[in-house]
Amino acid sequence: MANVADIQTVPPTNRLVGDMPKVGIRPTIDGRLGGVRESLETQTMDMARAVASLITENVRHANGLPVECVIADSTIGRVAESAACAEKFQKEGVGLSITVTPCWCYGAETMDTDPLIPKAVWGFNGTERPGAVYLAAVLAGHSQKGLPAFSIYGRDVQDSDDKSIPADVAQKLLQFTRAGLAVATMRGKSYLGMGGTSMGIAGSIVDPSFLEAYLGMRSESIDMSEFVRRVHEEIYDPDEFKQALAWVKANCPEGKDYNPESMQQSREKKDWAWEFSVKMALIARDLMVGNPRLAELGFGEEALGHNAIAAGFQGQRQWTDHLPNGDFMEAILNTSFDWTGIRQPYIVATENDHLNGITMLWGHLLTGTAQIFADVRTYWSPDAVKRVTGHTLTGAAEGGILHLINSGPATLDGTGRMQRNGQPVMKPYWEITPDDAAACLDATTWHTSMVEYFRGGGWSTRYKTVGGMPVTMARINIVKGLGPALQIAEGWTVDLPDEVHTILDERTNPTWPTTWFVPRTTGSGAFRDVYSVMANWGANHGAISYGHIGSDLISLAAMLRIPVYMHNVAPENIFRPSTWTAFGADDPTGADFRACANFGPLYGKYA
DSSP states (O other): OOOOTTOOBOOOOOOSSSOOOEEEEEEBOOOOTTTHHHHHHHHHHHHHHHHHHHHHHHOBOTTSOBOOEEEOSSOBOSHHHHHHHHHHHHHHTEEEEEEEESSOOOHHHHSOOOTTSOEEEEEOOOSSSOHHHHHHHHHHHHHHHTOOOEEEOOSSOOOTTOOOOOHHHHHHHHHHHHHHHHHHHHTTOEEEEESSOSTTOGGGSOOHHHHHHHHOOEEEEEOTHHHHHHHHTTOSOHHHHHHHHHHHHHHOOBOOOOSOGGGOOOHHHHHHHHHHHHHHHHHHHHHHHOOHHHHHTTOTTTTSOOOEEEEEEOOTTTTTTTSOOSHHHHHHHSSSEETTEEOOOOOEEETTOHHHHHHHHHHHHHHSOOOEEEEEEEEEOHHHHHHHHSOOOOGGGTTOEEEEEOSSOOOGGGGOOEEETTEEEOOOGGGOOHHHHHHHHHTOEEEEOOTTTOTTOOEEEEOBOOSOOEEEEEEEEEETTTEEEEEEEEEEEOOOOHHHHHHHHTTSOTTSOEEEEEEOOOSSGGGSSHHHHHHHOOSSEEEEEESOOHHHHHHHHHHHTOOEEEOOOOGGGOOOOGGGGGGOTTOHHHHHHHHHHHHOOTTTTTO
16 A cells, blocks of 8 residues: 555645736726716726635636736726726736726727737626627627627626626636636746657647747756756765655556566566666756756756756657656656645656647646646457457447556546545645545556667556546647647547456556547538547547636637547537637638638737
């Protein structure tokens, strides 16, 4: 059993340079003094306060810190008050804005004109004042000026003294906020490529223009020889290394060596690989976010890090033909706990696939949970499973299954051994208990790597994800002439009988973690059946996040001007800027492509 009873949750902290973005709330009002404006002041400010309460009570940053809302100092009725609000938002570090109003306002004077922050407008659905008229007018202004905004309008009429936020309005406010915070959090941060291109995988050819123009991020890179330098010159915290190695020995049990006896490494070599792997994890973390302890040890430059919100490690083959692979490093950093306690997971992509790494980052920012990195390895049809194992797939799996299995380990959270109300879940780290962490560790074994793959050895994880979890698989791809485009598949993890899992799993590399996944099918297009999803998936990798978050991903992609070309999200849950309708109301997918092309990357003019 894992020895984690004494592990405590690390208090929420921002480990990156830059304050966390805030949500700006803009209460706009009819500017006519002499009776009109005065009668609306209280109602308008109450709307703003209600939205702030909704957000602070229901949304956290991915690092666990509370989300702060900034309300304009006064209602906004004329352009001078808009300017005062904009100045306050800039000083306060606002990263997205929500305009609220119960009435008519002067649209062009009261609208948010900051081109770089996502924006939404909630127009109160009431009969006393024409809030809906202002909503339509100001959205037309946003479209005309090329500043897309999300429209929020309740389905049912409310009384003017009703201070509640209807469920449909609340859902859109929170969806917009989650996506907007993700956009704002990425801005100014770095993706750190540790190494270069892995085995010709296009996703690991890091594209700085994509990171800069679409995400507002920096592209940072180091050669993998930096790991060798830091190991040889002992540029890591020696005390933490001892603590980490002891924790690993107590909590990471070794499993079967699947290598042929003639290729098995000596016990001495395996022990050395453990020590080297732990040092790699420390070094990768320090490279990403820095470590003040290194300055105390005389390594002031190395102590700074690269302010990386996500990273990737090339590994294969120049590294792994000679030295231990990055499997332990990736697995433990992507996990929500280690020897330091229960803490925010890092985002580290296998094979430096930055497109999958950024997709993982999106899932993490939207949910606060750790992310599974996986190969989209195999479609198993019911007939093929029956032929190979004699088993008949039933239930959610009856139409076939996708074998998601890593070429580098996924987060240990992905075992599915955490529970909420008796159901398997992946929790944001601030909800994880020591028992949750222990259950994930107990479900994982560590296997010396297959030498035919990794000549330098190393340690890989093996686990089987528990079935019954709602998950979303997503992936950004870059297409020449089109740019980045996103694909999304919501579905569920499924269980197979142990003997069936073993037969299928051992046909490939049994030292890697497996997730059996079934996407929700629709009977048409790319989601006609499970096979069609596999056949239309745009790359060899996918990022898997807990929960059905496809609608949030679609909103996030629209903010960044990245079209979605494949998804199975219900139409009623899709939320994009209102002006997308002008590009084809009867063809939402085509309209998405045309709108994104028309407005261009969010930071394209500045990249």
